Amino acid sequence: MSNSSRYDVIIIGSGLGGLACGATLSKEGYNVCVLEKNPLPGGCFQSFKRYGRMLDTGIHYIGSMDEGEIMRQYFTYFGIMDKLKMRRMDEEAFDMICYKDKFYPFAMGHERFAETLTREFPKEKDALYRYVDMLDAVGRSISVEQLRKGKLSSGNMDNFYVSAWEQIRGITPDETLRQVLSGSVLLYGGDQSVSTFYHHAIITNSYLQGAWRFVDGSMQVADALVGMIRQNGGTVLTGAEVSKLYLSGNEIKAVEINHSEQLESRYVISSLHPFNTLSLVEKSPLIRKATLSRLQHLPNSYGLFSVYLLQKRESTRYYNRNLFLLGDQNAWYNTRYPEDTRINTCMVSMQPSSAQEQYTDVICLLSPMYLSEVKNWEDTTVGRRGADYEEFKMQKAQQLMAFAERYCPGISQNTEKIVTTTPLTYRDYTGTPDGSAYGIMKNYKNPLITLIPPRTRISNLFLTGQSLNVHGALGVTLTSMLTCAELLGSEYLARKIGDA
Template identity: 65%
Template structure:
């Protein structure tokens, strides 16, 4: 039986950053992944000679001195990444009801640029920037140097993002434009917190970047760090049981229903309910608790269309475009039967082969799993012709939706590939194919924010279901998990001095 200090279940960003951190700090780490390729949403798949990003299309807080860059430097991967900084005058363009609004990088530039579109709202925009910046400062590098991973309090999770935006400005168009980043954290108007909105929005203002030749390079670099630190990364290794020694501690992890790996600690990046169902029967895990975890609402998933463009047909645009054709940009679950496309994020993948033209255009629109519920009992590549026809119809609908903004998109496309929430469900193990994990509700923050420590003494959780979504949020959450073993002050100062 192989023995490890820590076994980490799942090789998404949360699992790999825990693995890189703990192996760097001297733990004998083993990361296990059920799929043939590690990475989760930081995974790239190959079609027709192109690398297509699964879920991460751009990241924020990557300028010099910003927080995600500091984490990547500490992990030892920053110098290995190929990055392209987006247009500082407009890293995002919000196309709302026929008009364009630019989001610029840097707090002052952001305020000045948006004020040109809303000259009467100058003070409201400056107040917006000031507040999201102050919330962003709760997790900045200065906090790390003080020995804190976060200086935030639970109060930040008790404020409605939408209500706060309404309090900031009475201009209904500006309210909607400032709400646009909700698509990046699975935001819902009725429940989303100011904290999630502020951390996400502020992050991109602090330095928005794309990965040249795909985001898989982050996964590859983290796996390399773990292995160079003496750790192990196993693929095709599915956790099938967490075996207890005395009813309260895990002694081994069973993989693929047969092999056992002995361990002192376990960290799981799976959905908390999926994790608890792996644990052998114990009074520490009550059925009512499992039921509660299962009942927690998950954010919507995404329908993604990857357009492989004809050679030298489509000029590369160094910004993202959000298209909203409804007055309300928030995607609502109030009528799940309403499957009409109302919003879309358009992004382009830069390559080292050409700076002038793009080879891949990605279109993403929210989708709840109910739209594909007819195929929920099927598996990848075995869903039938009806499913294929559904995806083709949906892809054409999405392309038509964007063609008022990109009129030559369909004409210049050579190949089309698609993914639905079912794809995410089967490859990442996310219930309902959720793009952002468990919904965080400002009305009930304590019941929707999940701590990394469990009632099993040596079992810990990590990943986007716990705290904050996205690349930055998952990285922060993984550090909160690692701090349970290393100590918060020690770890924070170590990262802050990287």
């Protein structure tokens, strides 16, 4: 075996979790190699081109990006902040929640958020200020201030044991306000019966602390991270699917790619779903059948059906905000009845372009979808699913467009092409079981079963990615730092990031 195939750390998967680990460990002097099965790195940060337009896969905006906020701090530490083209969203209403035909603004900043909604709900002023105080307390547990004290997180575990919906219900008796505050649950695959208040708070708070969009696509984050890893002397290999992990005693001794080549490293970090990771390890008493079975049967979040409305050039004005259309239903998507396939919620997001600031080329409509809805095609691969699949997607797209038109008349009038993706697309590109958008669901009734630690029973194998801890871009970044801390030490790493 040549020396070139010997690394300090091999990282499986090049989504944000894998790339954040790669950027961090390579910066701290480790010789890293990131392996990606697809032709392009990036996972949910990938963008893809159709009909001359760049379409974002899964990241349509990002929070905590204002000066001094946590996500910006991480990006600065990685060395990529100055390489990103971004646009700060409308601070008076970065999101608009539409419930029963009325739009309610989400404004940036705790004070402004509470004040703005108080105009709509004057009797609920105290409740709204109480609510933002709760968000702020959870947000502070992972703040730059904590990093400078040498802590990646100060815990706040109590909120993992609290139901998001019950907490919101307890804040206000006003049913409309309850639905409005729940309005963006799509951002973390919210399930009314199990979702934790920690997830609701950490993600909602993040957007209040600076909601920004990527100009010309989210792929630039993946490209910048890959660039930094290579600049730090690391390697990123695409078209390199991990086919087996070989053991020697209590350690991974080699990583096999594409059923042929073997690579060696001191440590292995996998950002795949934990079940998929452990399934790659050759049979060993270290991997109990019961553990595999438990991981396999933990519920995953729902997937997403995405419809990209490609606009005629300079025909559709760009709006610097997202819309969450709830219809007159419960804001929480009906996760108890996956057989009910009617469209009852939708996120509308426009992609900004540097070529034309006033207009958008792409309107994206996102709605929850279970894999069961596309079960007929689950044994097929991308591009080979047949005409009946294309017909199904187009019918579903028409339903989603009709739903969006009810609340945003004329939204699709300038559309010249329609592109669609389903949970099968997610499954095949990101390797998530069930085509899940956010990995393993967290359950407030028993969080310890659904929170997965980065350490495994194999001494040099670590886990990362959104199935472990917290969903979304911020959650995945935080989780990847917890994984890196296993090698670098938590206090050392926190202070390095805090002082970046």
